Amino acid sequence: MLDQIKSNYLKSWKEAREAESRADVEIAMLEEQLQQWRDRKRDAVGLHAPQWIFELVEPIAKAIAEQLNVEYLLNSPNGSRKRLTIYFYTKQGTLPSSQQFKTLVIVPGNVEKAELFYETGEITKGPKYVGGSPSAKDGFNNEIAPLPNTLKEIIDIVLKDGVFDSAK
Structure with missing residues (x-):
């Protein structure tokens, strides 16, 4: 019985780590998109801002x-x-x-x-x-x-x- 409790716990822990890893991948993709938008904004302002x-x-x-x-x-x-x-x-x-x-x-x-x-x-x-x-x-x-x-x-x-x- 104790082995089953530990096994369930470790399975839950593994699932949580996998979910965290998927979230990290999504966050990295969103951060990359955000940086692209920041670059576009900087370029647009740089082109049009008065000198x-x-x-x-x-x-x-x-x-x-x-x-x-x-x-x-x-x-x-x-x-x-x-x-x-x-x-x-x-x-x-x-x-x-x-x-x-x-x-x-x-x-x-x-x-x-x-x-x-x-x-x-x-x-x-x-x-x-x-x-x-x-x-x-x-x-x-x-x-x-x-x-x-x-x-x-x-x-x-x-x-x-x-x-x-x-x-x-």
Whole structure:
């Protein structure tokens, strides 16, 4: 009788393990399908999501350049802060480094909400990152403020140190 009880128990245990194994196979298949859907979603969003540099920053840079009758150049975002410098310069066909220019350093905020900041030129108050550290190099010691909502206010920031030599 004891042997029969043990045998029934072991049979039940074997059936439970087989059911668990079948469930694991089904779960693995569903996880694979879920990953495929996640990949499709990522690809779809990646293809259709607006690019903050080309659809948000560049139109602003272009509008400023047109208002000031100058050229502009966007550098690539760099560092963990994704700082992007816009150079405004007066001579066509030459690089800003070889002539007088103005800059506006843009730092993205929540780009899904079109949130942009700019470096004010001031140093942050409070604790500082050690010079030469990655955080210092990435501009985390630089104070930022929300980019104003009007073109005139942004132009005032660009021209805060005076107008271009050729515009005087």
